[in-house]
Amino acid sequence: MFVGHYGPALAVKAVKKPVPLWVLFLAVQLLDVFWSIFVLLGIEKVRIVPGITVTNPLDLYYMPYTHSLVAAILWSIGAAVVYRIFRSSDGWLGAGLVGGAVFSHWVLDLLVHRPDLALYDDTLKVGLGLWNYPVIASALEIVSLFGGIYVYCKATRPIAPGGRYGMMIFGLAMLGLQGLVFFGPPPPGANAAAITALSSYLLLAGVAYWLERKRA
Numbered sequence: 637m638f639v640g641h642y643g644p645a646l647a648v649k650a651v652k653k654p655v656p657l658w659v660l661f662l663a664v665q666l667l668d669v670f671w672s673i674f675v676l677l678g679i680e681k682v683r684i685v686p687g688i689t690v691t692n693p694l695d696l697y698y699m700p701y702t703h704s705l706v707a708a709i710l711w712s713i714g715a716a717v718v719y720r721i722f723r724s725s726d727g728w729l730g731a732g733l734v735g736g737a738v739f740s741h742w743v744l745d746l747l748v749h750r751p752d753l754a755l756y757d758d759t760l761k762v763g764l765g766l767w768n769y770p771v772i773a774s775a776l777e778i779v780s781l782f783g784g785i786y787v788y789c790k791a792t793r794p795i796a797p798g799g800r801y802g803m804m805i806f807g808l809a810m811l812g813l814q815g816l817v818f819f820g821p822p823p824p825g826a827n828a829a830a831i832t833a834l835s836s837y838l839l840l841a842g843v844a845y846w847l848e849r850k851r852a
Contacts, residue, residue: 637744638817639810640777641665642840643784644740649848650791652733654726658845659719663737665837666711667745671702672834675826682826689750689767693822694829696752704754708742744780748773770818777814782807792851799850806847 645660662669674680681698688695701707716728716735723730746753749763766773785807794800813836823829 637748637773637777637780639814640780641741641744642810643780643782644737644744645844646784646788648733648737650787652726652730653791655719655723655730655733656845657848658841659734660737661841661844662837663715663734664741665840666715666738667702667708667741668833669837670711671699672830672837674699674701675830676834682829684822684825684829686822689765691770691773691818692767696749698758699752700754700756700758703742703745703752704756704758705742706756708739712736712739747776774814774818778811781810789851794850795852796850798847802847802850806843 641664642661645657645664648660649655649657671680675682680701683695683697684693685695686693696703702711712735715738716731719726719734720728720731742753746762747764748766750765750767751761751763753763754761766776785803789803792799823832
């Protein structure tokens with residue numbers, strides 16, 4: 637899953653407004669942010685295998701430090717604690733929502749990944765494999781993303797021209813990006829996949845920062 641991860645970020649923002657949207661955008665992709673870094677460092681492993689699933693060519697055969705269930709829980713707790721330290725005014729509710737946003741990544745990945753998500757270390761791998769069913773996987777991405785956009789827009793109002801149409805343009809652009817991920821050419825290699833992913837997450841966090849300033 638890619639763009640669907642941002643649905644929970646937008647929904648959480650509607651619940652706990654002081655939590656910055658860009659923080660939530662990074663939170664829901666935190667496991668993949670560190671996955672990208674760990675792949676570049678050679679700590680976690682991925683192969684490009686076109687056809688391994690219908691919509692995704694990544695053979696994610698070793699990622700125990702970011703995408704095992706135990707690791708996801710620890711990253712979620714760590715993110716909550718760090719957020720509580722730096723944004724104590726939001727209380728433990730804000731910190732807990734950030735931690736929940738981090739953990740939502742693993743839950744949504746469970747639906748779409750082939751069995752490559754370990755429960756702990758690199759063993760007992762699970763995944764429902766919806767990447768092999770493009771219509772269902774695409775519908776899940778759309779429902780998650782636009783559900784979050786709807787909740788966020790209902791809880792906020794535009795205060796600048798970009799705030800009125802920005803979220804819809806963002807949603808449509810994300811659909812185009814998702815189509816490229818699902819049906820575009822595979823990345824040329826593991827490092828290219830990691831660099832592209834990491835750059836995308838940072839860029840989209842910047843977009844979230846800009847969009848939030850257009851709505852109140």
